[in-house]
Amino acid sequence: ESRNYIEVCYTLSGEGGSSEQYIHIYKEASTNQWSYCIKECTQYWVNTQFLNNVPADKLKHWIITKTSTHLKVACNRVTVLNFNFATDYKPGSENSHQIWLRRCTKIQLLNHRGDTLVLKTGG
Numbered sequence: 001e002s003r004n005y006i007e008v009c010y011t012l013s014g015e016g017g018s019s020e021q022y023i024h025i026y027k028e029a030s031t032n033q034w035s036y037c038i039k040e041c042t043q044y045w046v047n048t049q050f051l052n053n054v055p056a057d058k059l060k061h062w063i064i065t066k067t068s069t070h071l072k073v074a075c076n077r078v079t080v081l082n083f084n085f086a087t088d089y090k091p092g093s094e095n096s097h098q099i100w101l102r103r104c105t106k107i108q109l110l111n112h113r114g115d116t117l118v119l120k121t122g123g
Contacts, residue, residue, distance in 0.1 A: 007110040010066060012102035021099060022110075023064070023071065025051070036081060038071060040096040041089045051080040068101040 004027040034051040055076045073081040085097035
């Protein structure tokens with residue numbers, strides 16, 4: 001089985017301009033585990049934070065929703081991540097939610113190898 005990954009870039013705008021923030025979701029073929037990283041919020045490397053309860057189904061339908069407070073990832077209608085920007089950050093990133101609460105003005109799918117993917121934004 002090949003590696004599966006998703007890389008998404010959000011352009012977030014607010015006072016002081018805009019910034020590009022990234023989300024990576026990655027499956028390591030050797031371990032079959034799905035990991036993620038969120039720029040400014042988590043260690044910015046895969047295989048350090050893991051998604052919960054990713055269905056074993058071969059075909060996966062991903063929905064990634066970013067609001068001003070949360071990043072929610074669902075796979076085949078199962079919530080595998082419900083990241084609260086204000087409380088779930090790594091130590092030293094206490095102000096990361098100030099970046100992610102900004103309004104999303106652009107979403108770019110940078111890389112995607114896998115199955116169906118839907119991107120949504122609510123703020």
